[in-house]
Amino acid sequence: MTVSKYVVVGAGLAGAATAWQLASQGHEVTILERSVPANHAGSSHGSARIFRYAYPEDFYTRLVVESKVGWDELARLSGKQLITPTxxxxxxxxxxxxxxxxxxxxxxxxxxxxxxxxxxxxxxxxxxxxxxxxxxxxxVIDAETTVTAMVDLAVAEGAQLETGWEVSALRPSGKAYTVHSADGRQLEAENIIVSAGGWLPDLLGNLSLPEAFLAQVPRIxxxxxxxxxxxxxxxxxxxxxxxxxxxxxxxxxxxxxxxxxxxxxxxxxxxxxxxxxxxxxxxxxxxxxxxxxxxxxxxxxxxxxxxxxxxxxxxxxxxxxxxTPTEDFIIDKAENITVVSPCSGHGAKFAPLIGQFAADLATGAAPVPEEFRVGVRSQPATH
CATH class of the missing domain: 3.30.9.10 (D-Amino Acid Oxidase, subunit A, domain 2)
Incomplete structure (x- = not known):
């Protein structure tokens, strides 16, 4: 059975960004994508997403400023225009x-x-x-080109990309996890980052997450x-x-x-x-x-x-x-499973930073903002 140190489930903007960050730090990474990166059934396809700084909350504007540093680095490394100024x-x-x-x-x-x-x-x-x-x-963000750029950089750093690999469940296996696919394939991993977007509701109950954690996950x-x-x-x-x-x-x-x-x-x-x-x-x-x-x-x-x-x-x-009800992201970890970010229609602009947060949380390098931990925010959003 194939074994990987880190497995990233989903190759949309958040998953691709996480894989890029992990691979660039020298970690062994496998990306499992149910179709192909930035496919049209998901949320990260096409060439038109808004990049903006304007938020009524200081928290998110500060994060956009921080995220722009990652966008500039990604553009430099890929040699591609990812944001068209308007x-x-x-x-x-x-x-x-x-x-x-x-x-x-x-x-x-x-x-x-x-x-x-x-x-x-x-x-x-x-x-x-x-x-x-x-x-x-x-x-305006070119989402599809951004995903491709991040996946290409991750692969260049040694990451493995598996397409047509639809994850159906995770099961504990000693100190690791066995990842099961819908067609019966299996893969063993020490750490899992789940960035499944709109498929997360189908997966949540099959991820072997602790009940106490699941009870705190906001309604999606x-x-x-x-x-x-x-x-x-x-x-x-x-x-x-x-x-x-x-x-x-x-x-x-x-x-x-x-x-x-x-x-x-x-x-x-x-x-x-x-x-x-x-x-x-x-x-x-x-x-x-x-x-x-x-x-x-x-x-x-x-x-x-x-x-x-x-x-x-x-x-x-x-x-x-x-x-999520507050439109805040989810980036949180239970045991060695990191759940990343239903992005509430405004997450594309934060992609490089979401990847950095998720990678740091998965590796233990740094915490994430409390606002992204499950069960923390409860007020309606004004984003």
Whole structure:
């Protein structure tokens, strides 16, 4: 039977980052991926995720600043552009741009507060309805290229990548664990890092985790989100770099958008409702179907608030958000099993740092922030 010092389950952003960190530290690593890295059934595919610094909590903005160091190192080592700079605007009656600005100021992040009229004079393609926070350091993450870069670096450092390896259970085996696959294969490992994203609800009960730990794991909701690509109007600012990413938050609803990049053939904006999709028991229940009511709400939103777009989507897709009730991540360890991060729709920007935290926790090199330990946070999120 194959034996490995560290096994990472899942090769999305968090798992790939963890494997890269472990391998670069000289550890023996095997990556087990149920399909292929950054596959379209998971949450880390495609070329369009938002990188931003603006959070109403100092904790997360500080982590973005720290994470950017890892992004710069990853770009240097891979020789690839992973974040395309666009800047970001935040606005809306419940987005609190003034509060966001105070957090950015406390962390030395460049930003401006603009009136709605000032913002419209810069970005006439957006119909702002409140004051606006602008921070130019934001951008768009190419998630798929990032995963590939981290896996390639891990493999170059000696990691083994096993694709088509669907983990079904872990069982204690002396001082180690036996990892069982859905097709009957087995692998022995001393330490397991489980970064299974939307498949975690299916796996949790089969990981041989202590009951006391399992009882503290927050309820995990998997959502099948929906996103739509709208073409730029003739005469509107083009190309896409003239469009910032945006978060527009009103009472009871949040809409976001970003240049669609490769996913949208470089000719449109990706627009979606945040947590607007149906809740699934796990990723295995996704069906890829678009809710017509959700589509119409987003079309109506584009008509009202995005005059620079044609309000007719030319492409649409579904993807998975795996959420905790507080939208905080999970990075915690029980015995030699480390559970990593349902990332609640905002985790992509932290990928290098999540990998560092998970690797340090798994090896015992350093603790993780208490906010990511199970059972610690209980207040609703404001991210």
């Amino acid at each position: 800047g970001a605007v935040d606005y809306g009656s419940t987005r609190q741009p003034e509060r966001l600005a105070s957090v950015l100021a406390a962390n030395g992040v460049e930003h401006e507060l603009l009136s709605a009229d000032e913002a419209r004079s810069r970005w006439s393609q957006i119909a702002f309805d409140t004051n606006v926070l602008w921070h130019p350091g934001a951008g 909701h998997v959502r099948q989100e929906q996103a739509y690509h709208f073409p730029y109007k003739d005469g509107s600012p083009e190309p896409a770099e003239n469009w910032p990413t945006f978060i527009h938050k009103r009472e009871g609803i949040q809409t976001y958008g970003l240049p669609g990049g490769r996913d949208a053939e470089w000719r449109g904006q990706k627009v979606a409702e945040y947590n607007g999709g149906k809740i699934l028991p796990s990723a295995s229940a996704q069906d890829g179907r678009i809710d017509p009511a959700n589509r119409q709400r987003v079309i109506d939103y584009v008509k009202e608030y995005l005059p620079g777009l044609v309000p007719e989507p030319y492409a649409e897709t579904t993807c998975l958000f795996t959420n």
